[in-house]
Amino acid sequence: MTGLRAWILQRLTALYMAGYLPYILGVWAFQHPHDYEAWRAMMSQPVTATANLLFFAAVLVHCWVGVRDVILDYAPSAPLRLGLLALLGLWLVGMGLWAARVLIAVMA
């Protein structure tokens, strides 16, 4: 994923996250989950649970483009860049699977 597609995805995911943030803060402020039951209820509501999943998906895509830019700017050699990008990809996939497991388990 390079060039224009990366540029567009960076902006689309940014807009989603910028909209998600006030949404989740609003839900939090409205429901004030002070104990486990309330917190679980908040996180397992279908709309919020879906928004959470989409948020983590957006974070991971956004991270890929952003951290990739950082690596390309500072890693001095091609093999190093390739290695770091591979590590980044594996890391982000791992984070995505972990977050998905947590967020899907709460809905069950």
Place this chain on the structure above:
Amino acid sequence: MNKNEQRPVFLNLFRIRFPATAVASFGHRLAGVLLFVLLPVLIYAVELSLRGPQGFEAVSQWLASWPIQLLLWLVAWAGLHHLFAGLRFLLIDVDVGVARQSARIGAWLVTVGGFVGAVLIIVGAML
């Protein structure tokens, strides 16, 4: 070539000028990397808090301890600065705030806004 050899090279960071736009831009990058590094901490906290009443209590106590409060302040700064600077870049994409003066004003708003916003969040949380 001769001309290039004569140009001044300032590797002294105190002599390199960082205009407001450079500070906002580098802060955006720094904050982004910080948020990326802390991603597993966020996922772990969510996982633990949803595991059961004990996990929820553990995370609640954790969030109330002062080292974590300090980290939360850093996260609040990073999140707000990254958000504001990102919105500024989106505005620049649609040709808002491109001219030198407005670019500088926007950069100042981002840098000061991120810092003040983080202070307000922490003060608000303590009240």
